[in-house]
Amino acid sequence: MATTVILSHDHRTLTSGFNCGKFLLDTYIKTQASQDVKRKLSACFVSVDHVSGLIQGYYTFSNNSIPLGLIPENYKNKLPVSYSSGPATLLGRLAVDARFQGAGIGKMLLIDALNRSHEISQSVGSFAVVVDPLDDEAARFYTKYGFILLPDSHKMFLPMKTVGRLFEEN
Numbered sequence: 001m002a003t004t005v006i007l008s009h010d011h012r013t014l015t016s017g018f019n020c021g022k023f024l025l026d027t028y029i030k031t032q033a034s035q036d037v038k039r040k041l042s043a044c045f046v047s048v049d050h051v052s053g054l055i056q057g058y059y060t061f062s063n064n065s066i067p068l069g070l071i072p073e074n075y076k077n078k079l080p081v082s083y084s085s086g087p088a089t090l091l092g093r094l095a096v097d098a099r100f101q102g103a104g105i106g107k108m109l110l111i112d113a114l115n116r117s118h119e120i121s122q123s124v125g126s127f128a129v130v131v132d133p134l135d136d137e138a139a140r141f142y143t144k145y146g147f148i149l150l151p152d153s154h155k156m157f158l159p160m161k162t163v164g165r166l167f168e169e170n
């Protein structure tokens with residue numbers, strides 16, 4: 001089902017032209033993503049347009065945890081009391097180049113990321129996908145897909161059980 005590939009050396013000339021309109025996300029793919037991948041700090045997946053060969057968008061993954069105190073009560077009671085935090089998968093960044101925005105690529109990347117995170121959770125425990133929206137606009141995008149704000153934090157999460165149901169039903 002995956003429609004993305006791992007960022008590699010082959011993409012190095014393509015990342016320099018990436019422009020999603022958000023400076024931090026553009027700078028990241030241009031200057032830092034490959035280093036982070038090499039240092040195993042994060043994994044980066046890109047979607048490449050078959051016609052132009054341009055990078056349509058990308059997202060990054062890393063391991064994360066949510067402190068127990070931040071988890072809403074109705075989700076917290078599903079964790080053993082001995083746990084001080086819940087293991088999670090951080091979808092740290094997700095961006096679509098302005099030339100491809102509004103054509104369903106953001107949704108495709110998010111579904112690809114959720115599907116991948118669900119697969120990973122079957123080998124490495126992860127009870128939720130966490131996102132760190134850059135601004136209110138980004139938060140509205142994630143809210144549309146069911147992400148819930150973590151209290152006292154600007155981060156949002158989607159329980160892995162909910163993610164699993166998405167792929168079991170489709």
Ligand SMILES: CC(C)(COP(=O)(O)OP(=O)(O)OC[C@H]1O[C@@H](n2cnc3c(N)ncnc32)[C@H](O)[C@@H]1OP(=O)(O)O)[C@@H](O)C(=O)NCCC(=O)NCCS
Nearest residue numbers: 020094095096101102103104105106107134137138140141
């Ligand atoms: C937010 C972003 C990823 C959306 O990508 P996109 O390819 O333009 O979005 P899509 O075309 O896949 O849109 C899918 C759906 O989300 C909606 N949507 C898109 N951006 C949205 C936003 N900011 N808030 C709410 N809904 C949004 C679309 O209207 C569409 O809805 P529909 O299916 O009901 O018609 C893209 O605009 C982007 O890269 N922005 C800059 C970086 C950013 O903010 N990243 C967010 C993570 S930090």
